[in-house]
Amino acid sequence: xxxxxxxxxxxxxxxxxxxxxxxxxxxxxxxxxGISQHVAGAERELGLRxxxxxxxxxxxxxxxxxxxxxxxxxxxxxxxxxxxxxxxAGFISGDLRIGLMPTMTRAALAPTLERYTPKYPDxxxxxxxxxxxxxxxxxxxxxxxxxxxxxxxxxxxxxxxxILRDREMLVSSPQLGFKxxxxxxxxxxxxxxxxxxxxxxxxxRNIEIYLQTHGVEVAQMIEMDAMIGTLDFxxxxxxxxxxxxxxxxxxxxxxxRVINPIYDPPLFAEFVVISQARRTLSAQAKLFLExxxxxIERIQQVWARTIPPTMFPERAARKTRRTAV
Numbered sequence: 492x493x494x495x496x497x498x499x500x501x502x503x504x505x506x507x508x509x510x511x512x513x514x515x516x517x518x519x520x521x522x523x524x525g526i527s528q529h530v531a532g533a534e535r536e537l538g539l540r541x542x543x544x545x546x547x548x549x550x551x552x553x554x555x556x557x558x559x560x561x562x563x564x565x566x567x568x569x570x571x572x573x574x575x576x577x578x579x580a581g582f583i584s585g586d587l588r589i590g591l592m593p594t595m596t597r598a599a600l601a602p603t604l605e606r607y608t609p610k611y612p613d614x615x616x617x618x619x620x621x622x623x624x625x626x627x628x629x630x631x632x633x634x635x636x637x638x639x640x641x642x643x644x645x646x647x648x649x650x651x652x653x654i655l656r657d658r659e660m661l662v663s664s665p666q667l668g669f670k671x672x673x674x675x676x677x678x679x680x681x682x683x684x685x686x687x688x689x690x691x692x693x694x695x696r697n698i699e700i701y702l703q704t705h706g707v708e709v710a711q712m713i714e715m716d717a718m719i720g721t722l723d724f725x726x727x728x729x730x731x732x733x734x735x736x737x738x739x740x741x742x743x744x745x746x747x748r749v750i751n752p753i754y755d756p757p758l759f760a761e762f763v764v765i766s767q768a769r770r771t772l773s774a775q776a777k778l779f780l781e782x783x784x785x786x787i788e789r790i791q792q793v794w795a796r797t798i799p800p801t802m803f804p805e806r807a808a809r810k811t812r813r814t815a816v
Contacts, residue, residue: 495533500562502529503541504769507559508631508648510549518633563768570771584613587775590626590638591618593718594738594762595783598790603783614775622716624691630765636776641693642761651763654780655787658794659758660739661751662722663731672743672797674754677701681708686725686732689716694760698733701758722748735760740790743797752798 505515506526516523534541541555551559591600600618608616619626619635626638631648639654661677663669669680677683688695702709713730715721718738725732726747733753742748764780766772772780 495536496529499529499533500566502526503533503555504559504562504566506530506542506549507551507555508768510647512549566769567771582613583611583775583778585773585775586615586617587773587779588617588635589619589776589779590629590635590640591620592622592626592640592762593620594735594760595639596620597718597738598740599737599783599786602789603779603786606782607779611775611778622688622692623694627765630767633767636770637764637766637772637780639762639764641697642763643693648768649765650768651765653761654764654784655737655762655791657760657762657791658736658798659733659753659760660736661731661753662725662734662739662742663749663751664726664728665746665749667729667731667749669749669751671749671751673751674798675751676755677707677753678705680731682710683707684711684713684728684730685709686713686715686721686730689714692716697758697760705756733758735762736794737787737790740793743793 501519502515502521502525505519506512509515509518512523512526512530516526519526530541537554537558539554540552541558543550543552596618604616607614619629621629623640623643626635626640627643627646627649629635630638631646642651642653645651661669661675661680669675687698690696701707711730715724721732721734724730736752739748739750742750
């Protein structure tokens with residue numbers, strides 16, 4: 492049986508994810524030679540090479556790929572055991588570092604905090620609002636326990652879970668004359684003066700593909716990663732934005748902005764919870780996510796009562812699947 496220490500396993504995981512002994516050493520607060528020795532010792536014990544070293548970097552061998560996955564599973568089980576013991580003690584405390592996009596903070600965050608903070612007063616909350624690129628980097632750097640971002644292709648060292656598939660809405664000023672909550676075809680609304688997120692935001696690519704594929708005429712475009720500024724400028728001008736229904740729910744029944752679901756075809760945005768592959772979410776993180784997802788579901792039910800059911804055929808399909816189960 493191979494005698495490989497936890498420190499060696501952590502070194503292997505770091506080298507695999509960073510693709511560099513130097514960056515792995517920095518991440519683990521160790522020296523490069525120390526990380527190299529840990530990996531080399533594990534390779535000797537296993538009798539095979541886990542990485543190919545070249546001048547340009549480090550590449551995992553097929554054995555290294557497989558061993559990394561097993562190491563991640565082992566570390567995850569160990570952290571799960573720690574969390575289970577803490578939960579048995581019945582005392583939820585510690586730091587909780589969360590990353591959320593403006594889409595999530597405008598409507599869903601405050602009601603969640605209203606429930607969470609009185610129930611778990613010993614949890615020290617640290618909440619960062621940002622866009623997908625920044626939040627993803629912060630999770631990878633272990634600066635956040637988890638983040639909620641749009642679905643993306645994935646990054647080495649991360650795991651993800653779908654949290655929401657949301658309907659995209661056209662947001663405009665009343666001066667443009669759209670009837671509130673009436674479904675609209677974007678190709679019939681052009682030429683549009685539209686505000687879009689920057690290219691570092693995953694949603695930008697999805698919006699551009701939709702506009703190009705479905706013949707939506709664009710007269711002008713502003714790139715803006717400032718949600719409050721976007722909402723305020725739309726309310727004051729003849730510019731429009733495409734935003735998730737989650738962030739638009741607070742405008743239902745108000746007169747500053749007009750919200751219209753996009754259809755023929757509809758446009759959807761998917762959001763995932765991301766965290767480090769080698770870590771298990773803490774008890775305080777799981778409890779926060781449970782309340783947060785309940786609030787998201789409540790908001791989705793508001794839209795279910797507001798938008799004509801024929802505009803959401805996927806809702807009926809989802810209900811049928813649940814019934815069948």
